[in-house]
Amino acid sequence: MKFKNLDEIDEKILQYLSENGRMTNAELGRSVGLTRAAVRERVNQLVKRGIIEHFTIVVNPLKAGKQLSLFFDIAVEWSYLDSVAEKLLATEEVTNVYAMSGKPHLHVHALLDTQEHAAKFMQTLKKTEGIVSVETELLLTRYKERDSLLI
Known part of the structure; x- marks a missing residue:
């Protein structure tokens, strides 16, 4: 999904985090071509700007008993x-x-x-x-x- 207020790297960071919120900054950095520190700063800015509101988990309701x-x-x-x-x-x-x-x-x-x-x-x-x-x-x-x- 394309967003007007994000550059290509921030979009990639969001994509990777949406697929696996447990990725480390080092893993993210390797995936988007930045250092761990640069990725950490970008993620912090995404949080500060309110683009990332919170980090969470996704529970599969069927496997957890909700039929x-x-x-x-x-x-x-x-x-x-x-x-x-x-x-x-x-x-x-x-x-x-x-x-x-x-x-x-x-x-x-x-x-x-x-x-x-x-x-x-x-x-x-x-x-x-x-x-x-x-x-x-x-x-x-x-x-x-x-x-x-x-x-």
Whole structure:
């Protein structure tokens, strides 16, 4: 992915780190043709500029025991949009919450253990004040996913 505010070396550094966040500065340096110190300075600048927000790990939910990956389009009354989003953010199962354009609605991703867990989660959504309707989709196959780029 090309970014306007980055040069080619910074883009390569981000690419390598997004593939393997545990790469050492020496390994990164060899990969992009810089010294370990020069790479460390570039990474520090990327952090300082807010381009790298944090370093993290990616957990495979299936291998960790979460069998269902569900997406929800949740129609919400305008006056409840923020409060519903806050409730969803506080829910353990929810991984992502986005306010979408158009009608007032939230696009939500959740990881659940079983069908029973999903049914219980849906009942909780239905009882939440401000929610008008919920459409649910089950993830079948992941063809591409950018774990390290949250947009």
